[in-house]
Amino acid sequence: MTPISRRRALTLAGVGASAAVLASACDDPKPETDEVAFTGEHQAGIVTPAQDRLHFVALDVTTKDRDRLIKVLKDWTAAAARMTAGRDAGEIGAVDGIPEAPPDDTGEALGLPPSHLTITVGFGPTLFDRFGLAAQRPAALEELPRFTGDTLDAALSGGDIAIQACADDPQVAVHAVRNLIRIGMGAVSVRWSQLGFGRTSSTSTGQATPRNLFGFKDGTRNLKAEETGALRDHLWVQPGDGPAWLDGGSYLVTRKIRMLIETWDRSSLTEQETIVGRYKGSGAPLGTEDEFDDVDFTSVGADGQPLLPTTAHVRLAHPDTNSGARMLRRGYNFVDGSDGLGRLNAGLFFIAYQRDPRTAFIPVQRSLAAQDEMNEYVRHVSSALFACPPGVTGPDDYWGRALFG
Numbered sequence: 206m207t208p209i210s211r212r213r214a215l216t217l218a219g220v221g222a223s224a225a226v227l228a229s230a231c232d233d234p235k236p237e238t239d240e241v242a243f244t245g246e247h248q249a250g251i252v253t254p255a256q257d258r259l260h261f262v263a264l265d266v267t268t269k270d271r272d273r274l275i276k277v278l279k280d281w282t283a284a285a286a287r288m289t290a291g292r293d294a295g296e297i298g299a300v301d302g303i304p305e306a307p308p309d310d311t312g313e314a315l316g317l318p319p320s321h322l323t324i325t326v327g328f329g330p331t332l333f334d335r336f337g338l339a340a341q342r343p344a345a346l347e348e349l350p351r352f353t354g355d356t357l358d359a360a361l362s363g364g365d366i367a368i369q370a371c372a373d374d375p376q377v378a379v380h381a382v383r384n385l386i387r388i389g390m391g392a393v394s395v396r397w398s399q400l401g402f403g404r405t406s407s408t409s410t411g412q413a414t415p416r417n418l419f420g421f422k423d424g425t426r427n428l429k430a431e432e433t434g435a436l437r438d439h440l441w442v443q444p445g446d447g448p449a450w451l452d453g454g455s456y457l458v459t460r461k462i463r464m465l466i467e468t469w470d471r472s473s474l475t476e477q478e479t480i481v482g483r484y485k486g487s488g489a490p491l492g493t494e495d496e497f498d499d500v501d502f503t504s505v506g507a508d509g510q511p512l513l514p515t516t517a518h519v520r521l522a523h524p525d526t527n528s529g530a531r532m533l534r535r536g537y538n539f540v541d542g543s544d545g546l547g548r549l550n551a552g553l554f555f556i557a558y559q560r561d562p563r564t565a566f567i568p569v570q571r572s573l574a575a576q577d578e579m580n581e582y583v584r585h586v587s588s589a590l591f592a593c594p595p596g597v598t599g600p601d602d603y604w605g606r607a608l609f610g
Contacts, residue, residue, distance in 0.1 A: 238319075239318050239319050239320055239321050239373065240289065240290055240291060240319040240321070241253055241289060241319070241321050241322065241323050243285060243286045243289045243290065243324075243597065244286075244596060244597050244598060244599055244602075245596040245597075246453055246595060246596050247441065247453055247454075247455075247595055247596045248325045248326070248454070248593055248594070248595065248596045248597075249289070249323040249324075249325065249596070250323030250324065250325035250369055250370075250371055251325060251408075251440070251455060251533065251535075251558050251593070252408055252409075252429075252430035252436065252440070252533065253321070253323050253371070253408065253430075254321075254407075254408055254409040254411065254412055254430070255371070255404040255406060255407060255408045255409075255412065255535045256320075256321050256322075256323070256371040256372050256373050256404065257373055257402065257403065257404055258371065258372050258373065258374065258375040258377075258378050258400075258401065258402055258537075259369070259370070259371050259378060259399070259400065259401030259402070259537045259554070260370045260375070260378040260379050260381070260382045260398065260399075260400055260401075261367070261368070261369050261370070261398060261399045261400075261401065261459065261554065261556075262367070262368050262382050262386070262395055262396075262397070262398040262399075263329070263363065263364025263365075263366070263367050263395075263396045263397050263398070263589060264364055264365060264366045264367070264368070264386075264389070264393040264394065264395060264396055265364060265365050265393065265394050265395075265396045266332060266335070266365040266366065266392065266393050267391070267392060267393060267394050268391070268392040268393075269335070270392075271336045271337070271609070273392050274336065274392060274609075275603075275609050277388065277389045277392045277393065278603050278604050278605050278609070279603040280388050280389075281326070281385050281388060281389065281603075281604065282597055282602070282603040282604050283600075283603075284384060284385060284388055285324040285381070285385070286597075286600070288314075288319075288322060288324070288380070288381050288384065289319060289322045289323065289324060289381075290319060291318055291319035293309070293310035293314075293315075294309065294310045294311075294380075294381075294384035294385075294387075294388070295308070295309025295310045296309065297309050297310075298310050299311065299312035299315055300312065300315070310384060311380065311383055311384055311387065313376060313379075313380050313383075314376060314377055314380040317374060317376060317377055317380075318374075319372075319377070320372040320373040320374040320377040321371075321372060321373050322370065322371070322372040322377050322378065322381060323369075323370070323371050323372070324368065324369070324370050324381055324385075325368070325369040325370075325371075325457075325593060326366065326367065326368055326369075326593065326594070326604045326605075327366070327367040327369075327457045327591025327592055327593040327594075328346075328365070328366060328367075328591055328592050328593075328594070328605065328608070329346075329363060329364045329365050329366065329367065329589065329590065329591050329592075330342070330346050330347060330348055330363075330590065331363060331364075331365050332365040332366065333346070336609075338608065338609075341448050341450060341608055342448075343446075343447035343448055343451055343592055344447060345446075345447060345456060345561050345562055345563055345592075346456070346590065346592045347590075348363070348590065349458070349562070349566075349567070349588050349589070349590050350567065352570050352571060352574040352585070353571075353574040353575055354574050354580050354584075354585065355574075355585050355588070356584050356585065356586055357585065357586060357587065357588050358586050358587060360396075360397060361397045361461060361586060361587035362397075362587050362588045362589055363396070363588075363589050364396045364397070364589055364591075365393075365396075366393065366591075367457065367459070367589065367591040368382055368385055369457075369556070370382050371535075375400070375402070379400075382398070397587070399461065399539060399554050399587075400539065400541075401536070401537025401538060401539050401554045402537060402538055402539070402540075403415060403537060403538040404535065404536070404537055405417045405423045405424060405534070405536045405537060405538060405553055406423055406424025406427045406534040406535055406536060407424060407427060407429070408427065408428075408429060408430055408533060408535055409429055409430045409431065410429050410430075410431050414488060414496060417464075417538060417553055418464050418466055418538050418551055418552065418553065419464065419466070419469055419477070419481070419582075420477075420485060421477075421481050421483060421485055421488070422483065422488030422496060423536075424534050424536075425483075425488060425496055425497065426523075426524075427533060427534050428440060428531055428532065428533040428534075435531065436533075438560070439530075439531040439532065439533075439559060439560055439565065440455055440532075440533050440558055440559060440560055441453055441454070441455055441560060442454050442455060442456070442560055442561075443560070446560065446561065448608075449607065450594060450605075450607035450608040451592055451594060451595075451608075452595065453594075453595030453596070454592060454593045454594045454595045455533075455558040455559065455560065455593050456558065456559050456560070456561065456562050456590065456591070456592055456593070457556065457557075457558055457590070457591040457592075457593050458532075458555070458556070458557045458558075458559070458562055458566045458589070458590055459554065459555065459556055459587070459588070459589045459590075459591075460554075460555040460570075460585055460587060460588055460589075461539075461552070461553075461554055461555070461585070461586050461587030461588075462552045462553045462554075462555055462583050462584070462585055462586070463550065463551075463552045463583065463584040463585075463586050464551055464552035464553060464582065464583055465548075465582050465583065465584070466548075466549060466551055466552075467548050467549070468581075468582055469582045472582075478491065479491075479514055479517065479578075480516075480517065480518065480578045480579050480582075481517065481518050481519060481579070482500075482513050482514070482517030482518055482519030482520055483496075483519055490513065490519055491512050491513050491517070491519075492504045492512035492513060500513065500519060500520065500523055500525075501513060502520065502525070514578070515576070516576055516577060516578040517578070518573070518577050518578070518579045521572050521573050521576055521577050522569060522572075522573060522577075526572065527568055527569050527572060528564075528568070530564060530565045530568060530569055531559075531565065532557040532558065532559040532565050532566060532569075533557065533558045533559070534555070534556065534557045535556050535557075535558070536553055536554055536555045536556045536557070537553075537554050537556070538551070538552075538553060538554075539551060539552060539553070539554050552583070553583075558593070562590060594607065594608065595607075
């Protein structure tokens, strides 16, 4: 039977207008598409322009069979290639199989376009304790340290494998994760997962700076896809950094940060801006005019105190305060219902990619944990680190091939 794709389903629905559509497409040699290329030097979903929706899942590997795990990774890679192209997860699809057998796609994305779906995979430190992988574990892939003020939930932290699905449509992202979990059943199990909405940073110069749930522009100075030299220096693992299987990959840090938004909402505008170090409206650093103006570390006010307080978030997170450390952030807002005490369980699901967490995230977070005045309004409840291999080169390649080969 011929596999049915989501794109084909859309075409069949509009068959009455197909002639006009085809004529228009033939006139345009480069039609616009909402499909992100799956293969490439690096995994998609890192420097890809950040989509608006996220489904992130951390998995525990339950099988002890190395060959079984490799088969799962191969099957995942093939399914991801199909889904990011707007097709069903399986070769047969959700509706074209034998009626007496379970479908090889769950079907909730039928009729939906690819929606810029990207699927990114990483391996956690605990995976390397098994399957003969100990010698391939990078020195940088250690469990993140516990920082001052952390209130971590072990059930929401760590994991052997991470899957990050980003898309413009939440159902497309959820469909992708759901089907990969289905394919891996019996070999992996869900440890924890997170839905996100409203990106909290820009990964391309063509994107405007978004706002987080505190109402402030977030990620103004984020690494951008167009900064090739900076990406080489700060994002992509380089030859000689560690085991060769990770060359061209990156390290992924996740932190679930609960925001005490009810307390924040009772703070004055001046206090909020002083804590963040930016004006809430324009996003400009205190003492400047434009969002993208350089941070002013030296100016003082009439009272002789720095215009940018020493405890301001912007000052403490700035590369100039952290030996030039930079990361590529692509986090998301979340609202997970209420906390049972009449308050929203809401905040930031922080995601950051970097060349080496020992010189990027860890020192920056130590500085923030020790001095950031914003700590009064946030609680870090989840923490994880994963090593993301380079991109898949073609149909014979799969996630982690160089690691397991």
